[in-house]
Every structure is written in structure tokens, then in C-alpha cells.
Amino acid sequence: MKWIAQNEHFIATCLHPNLKQFGGNKKNRDKAVKLLKAEVVRRANVGSSKASSTSDCLTELAFIDRSSSSSTSSPIDTPAKKNIINECYDKPKSASIVNDEISLWMNFTVSFQQSSEDDILAFWATHCAQFPTIAAVAREILAIPASNTNVERLFSAAKNTVSDRRTRLGASKLDKLLFIQKNLAKLKALFDEQPLSSVRYDEENSSKRKLDDVDSSQSDEKVMRIDQQIVTDENENLILGIDHSLF
């Protein structure tokens, strides 16, 4: 089993302001720049053919339209219209513009904050307007973790949950407990940011419920159901699609 650096590793290294020169290793740097260029060109081509300007990395996961009340129109219904509309869209960025942005990025020097945080996301949040296409690539590539220790920690949490006092804990309940344990705080923080109009309230269940009051069949449905309405406004945040009635 060999530890070989993949294309995504090269692109990610090239996206860091202090690591993009690869320590003088010209071969690695050129490879990374070539890969970054290919990604930028691919985005420029994809962006011109899409109906919306969303650049959420999870749009690469195809969403299955199960809801009949979905507000998104099916592309299968009107293929002819789509072609006509496509002709009106902006043409993809020319190769020279892409090269300019990448050249600017590779020559860009900044005193990146030398702290223990290594907060590359804060850097890109500040500079996304300056390098918009590369920032979009950064959003996608930097979401990839170097290792899957997140899931390893999940198993550790599962072992702690199935303790000596809870040996009869069922697998389904364990799944739900871990789901809530890992996701509750983040989803609550995200929902707290939402304006009132975008959140559906269940008036009957608006009061805080105790665990004993929750019917198991209802809890099954609520844990598993994910709202399909994906907001495509400027937020472009998949999290908005999660059913608030989990809480």
C-alpha cells in the first residue's frame, strides 16, 4: 500500500498562500498549477450551462426529486426551452482570463497569519472577491478532509454510548442518538440564523417536548426525513433543506 499524493492533494496545496510554491519543487508546482487550471476551466464551462449560479459543492451529489411540491422545474419537461435560454447565457470565461487569474494567484504574496489556527477558510473568505473562480474551487476542494478520523471518532462515541448500563440499546436507537449528539448543536446554530419567514413552525409541537412523550414512529420519520426544498438564493446552503422538526 503506497501513500501516493492524488490530484486533489496537489490542488489543495496550491490553494494555500504559503504552500502554493511547493518549497521550490518546480515539478510539483507545475503539476498543481496545471490541475488547478483544469478545475478552473471546468467550472467556467459548467457555470455557463447551468440554470442557476449556485456553486455549492454538494450540487455534485444529484438530488432525487421525490416531492411533488418541489418548486424546481424538471429539466425533462422543456428541453427545447433550455437550449434557447442557453444561447442567452454569458459565454464561458476565455482561457486568457483563466490564465490571468491563476497567474495573479501564483504571484500573489501576502503575510498569511502565522498562528496555530492555520485558518485557510478565513483567508479565502477575505480574498474570494479577488480570485472568484479559484475561491469556488477552494470551497469544493478544501471540504475534503485528509483523513476520515471524523467517522473513527464516531465509532468511539458509539462505544461510549453502548456502555455497561445500556447494553440493550438497539442499533436503530443508537443511530438516532448519535445523529442527535453529533448534529444537534450545529443545526441549531444554523437555524438560529434563519429569518422567521423561512422556517416552518409546527404550532402544535412548538413547546419543548420530553423524551418520554415522543412516539417512536414519529421520531423515526422525523429523524430520517430531509426536506427537499433547497434554497437557491444567495445563501446557497444545503443546510436550509434539513427539516427543522427534528428538534
Added chain:
Amino acid sequence: MLFLDALIVLPGVHYGGVSISTIDHRFRSHVFLLACRPYDLENQTAPNVRKFVDLILLEFGLKLHPRSYVVSDNENKMKAAFGDVVRVGCADHYLNKLLQHAFTTASSDTQEVQGLFDIIRGLASHIRKSHRQSGLTRKVQGYSETRFNGAFHMLANFSELYHEIPQVLNPAHLVDYAKIDDNLLKQVCEFVQVFDEVIEALSDDKRPTLHRVIPLRQLLIDRCTLDANDSYGLAKLKCFLSKQPGSLETNANSLVRVGRKIEKVALRPIVSSRKNITELRWKGC
């Protein structure tokens, strides 16, 4: 961006876990758990592993796309299961397997270090079962295959307790204890510690880590450079880990190789603090 893994939690029961991560338009990272449930398919072949994951995604209205990214461990079945998407290997898994092979596999040509490891593992296992371990200032750690860099943790712990250990051993084990090369033990612990720091740096789940892989990998390769003060066992360990060409003949030859290597080195990543390996920058930039 999906991460997934499988592990035995209860005897005979395999569990699978799936998480998903994204970065929003404000460049904030979000990681969510999708499922941690028993793997209930008839076998763990690649198609079934893929089916298991697809069913979980389907519950959330998702499915994998050729441009989807999946991080999983590097077993062949995982590679086969996600061959049609962009699969990124787990860096910590590679490192852990590398160290595991170095310390436990007979064909690794690291007999000195393996001999040291075997003795200490046996002694640690014995001490952990003995009531006399209460006389030690801290608990002895055993070797755990499932813990990343488990060998380092056991060796480092033993090295700290090295002078206290004889008081809790019986005469039979004292013979094994006498075979331990304390100098080699200290050198190995100091050398492998950097692997532990790299594993920690790549395990951060609060911040992006993919950009750290290539620089830290290079850092580890550079740490495997032979040094004049290295003992024979450590030098062989370094050769195995870095896959340097040729074999060790004498210390003199190794010094010549070290000298030549230094001449070829132009720029190397340096770490500003040993305690914080995330402060990484390329020398000269």
C-alpha cells in the same frame, strides 16, 4: 464530500458510518453525520458496501455522482466500491499501516526495532495484568492496533517509566528487560513522535486539512534522512519508512550518503514549533 468507514463495535456486528461535509458561501465548514448503523448485508464485497452507502444516501435524497468526493480507508474493497467516483485515500490510515508494518511485519527488514517492540509489548501486557503496577507513577499502555500510531504511544510510555519498571517485574521478565537497548528506545520514540504529530495535524476535523498532506508527507520523508548519531536499528527503520535506495553497509557509508543528500537539498519545509506541526511553511518562501 463524504466520509465513510466500517468497524466492529460489538462482537460479530459490523457497523458502518457515513458523514458529509461542505463549505458554505461564507467559507464556513459544516460536517454532519448521516448514519452509524449495523452493516446488515450478507457480505462485505465491494458492490454490497456500495449498496449500503447508497441506501443511506437515498434516505436523505442524495446519490453519488461521478464528481462526488469520497474519503474512505484504503482497503481494496473500498477502492473497488467507489471506483466510479473521486475517492481520496485516508492519509492517517496510510501512516498507521506504514508504522504497523515497520514494527510488526517480519519482511520489513527492521529486526532491531521489531525485537525491541516485541519485548516491550510482552512486558507491557504482563505489567497491565499485575497488581504491582500500582507502584508505578503512571499506568502502562499496551499496544492497540486500532489506535493510530499505537506503537509510539506504548513505546513512549514505557520509555518514561523505564527506570521504574524493574520494581514490578518478576525475575523471568527481568531477563527480557535487560535486553532492552535504552538508547535505541529513546531514539525510536523521538523519531516516531513526529509521525504522531503529523497524524494529529491531519486528523483535525474543525479545519481543512487536505492542503497539509503533501508538505507533511515531505516533512516525514526528510525526517527519515540518515544522521551520524543514529543507531543501527533506527537507521534501518528510517530506510524502510523512506524506501531509500541501497542498503546499509557501514556507518561510514551512511555518513557519505547523508553528506550527498545535504548537498542536493535546496529547500525543505520547516516547522516553527515541534509542538504545533500546523505552523508549516516552506523555507525560502
